[in-house]
Amino acid sequence: MADAPVGENLLFLTDEQLRQGIEAMFFAYRGFTSDPDRILATLAYGRAHHRAIHFINRAPGTTVNNLLILLGVTKQSLNRVLRTLIEDGLVESRIGTSDKRERHLYLTEEGKALEARLSDAQRARMRAAFRAAGPEAVAGFRQVLEAMMDPEMRRRYHAFREAGA
Amino acid sequence: MADAPVGENLLFLTDEQLRQGIEAMFFAYRGFTSDPDRILATLAYGRAHHRAIHFINRAPGTTVNNLLILLGVTKQSLNRVLRTLIEDGLVESRIGTSDKRERHLYLTEEGKALEARLSDAQRARMRAAFRAAGPEAVAGFRQVLEAMMDPEMRRRYHAFREAGA
DNA sequence: CAGCATAAGTCAGCGTTGTTGACTTTCCAA
C-alpha cells in the first residue's frame, strides 16, 4: 500500500499534479457545501450551525468543551451558535450528572429533523460522486483525505468517533 | 471505470460510509488550508487574497470578470481584495488593448514571491498526502473530487485552465 | 475547609469575507 512507487512512476508528485489536486480540492469543497448552504440560507443559519448540528448528532451527549476542540473554534464562537440553536429548540443542553459543570448536548426532534434535511442533501451529492467514481476510487479518496489532515485533528476525530458520549 | 459494481458490493454507498466521507472532507479541508492560513495571518491577508493570487498566477492576464466567475464571488467582494493587493504592489492591473474596459491581472515579482511561499506550503502537505497514499489512491481522490463539483463549476474551471489569458 | 483549576457562559470589540442595492464612468458595437 505504501510501497508502490519507489524510484520510478513518481509523475503523480509533479508540481503540476499537486496544483491540480489543490484546485480540485477547492472546487470540490464548494460543491460539497453548496447544497446545505442553500437550505441554511432560508433559515437564517450558516455553516457553523450545520457543523454543530452534525457533530451533536454524531455524538449525542458530547460536552461543549469536546465540541469546540473538535471544531477548532473558540468557546465564544461556538457559544453564539449554540445559544441560537438552544433558543430555537433544536438543541438541548443538559447539566452533567457526574460533573455538574459540564453541559451535555443533544438534538431535539426538531433538531434531528433539520439534521436529516441537511444531511440528506449533502449525502445525495456524496453518493452520486461515490457512485460515479466507484469503490476503488472512494478508497483512494479516503486515503488521501486522511493523509491530508493534521495528525492532531485526525487523532481528535477518531477519539470523538469512538467516545460517543 | 463506471461499471465496476452493478448489483453487489455497494457497501461503500451506505449512509455511514457517506457520513465518514463528509467528515473526512471537513477535516481534510481544514488541514489543506491551515499552512497558507498561518502565513497569511502574519501579513494581514486572508484566504480570499490567497485565492486571487493563486488563480492570477495560474492564468496571467485573466480579467476581473473571469476571476469573479471562477471564484464565485461578487465583484464588490473581489474588488476589495484586489484593491489591497494592487495597493500593496502584489498585483498589476493593465487596461485591455482590444477592449479597454477590461482589466487584465498579473502578479508582480513581489506577488509571485508570495504566491510561491503560499504554494510551497500547500504543495508540501499535498505532496506528503499523495506520497503516503500512493498513485492509485491519488487517481481515486481526483475522480471523486471531480464528481463532487457542480457541473457548471467543473466546466468553468476547465475552460479557465485551457484559456490561459 | 481554603484556594486554585476547570467548564461554561457572557459582554464588548474587531477583522475578514461574503451579500444586496444603487450609482457612476468608460467604452464597444449595433
Add this chain to the structure above:
DNA sequence: TTGGAAAGTCAACAACGCTGACTTATGCTG
C-alpha cells in the same frame, strides 16, 4: 448615437472567526 457590458465605488449588513476580560458554578487538592 444610443444601449449595454465591464469596471469601479459607496454604504450597509450578516456570518463567523478572533482576543480579552469577567462571572458563576463546581471539582479537586492540599
